Amino acid sequence: MPIKPINLEFFNEPGRNVHESIVAASKRARQINEDIKIAFNQRIEMLTVKPESETEENDVNPDQLKVSLEFEKRPKPTDVALQELMSDSIEWQYKEKEEVLPAKEAEEAEEEEE
Numbered sequence: 001m002p003i004k005p006i007n008l009e010f011f012n013e014p015g016r017n018v019h020e021s022i023v024a025a026s027k028r029a030r031q032i033n034e035d036i037k038i039a040f041n042q043r044i045e046m047l048t049v050k051p052e053s054e055t056e057e058n059d060v061n062p063d064q065l066k067v068s069l070e071f072e073k074r075p076k077p078t079d080v081a082l083q084e085l086m087s088d089s090i091e092w093q094y095k096e097k098e099e100v101l102p103a104k105e106a107e108e109a110e111e112e113e114e
Helices: 008-012 018-047 054-058 062-073 077-086 103-113
Strands: none
Touching (some): 008 018, 018 062, 018 077
16 A cells, blocks of 8 residues: 655644644544444445354355455545545534633622522
8 A cells, every 4th residue: 555645734834733633634534434334334234144054154245245345445534534634624613611610709600690
């Protein structure tokens, strides 16, 4: 399998954070991988035939083999996620933090509400 070079200057552009980009790409790769797993399992379930005897258990179903080879030829989730990141098609945002008040301020806020 050939090595695919990545232009690292992309991450050094102004306004980019290398660590945020890596986290976003890795989360996207996990999402893509889960989608591939679901699609693969659905395709395999349609082809699964229960063996009638124990001797048939070790036989390989040619249709299942074709499906697995098809999925092996697909691009890797990490490659797809990096391509999406570099083409700016991945967007992310931070979770909003809940404002935590000290106990004394929380009591005062409750009294004001009443």
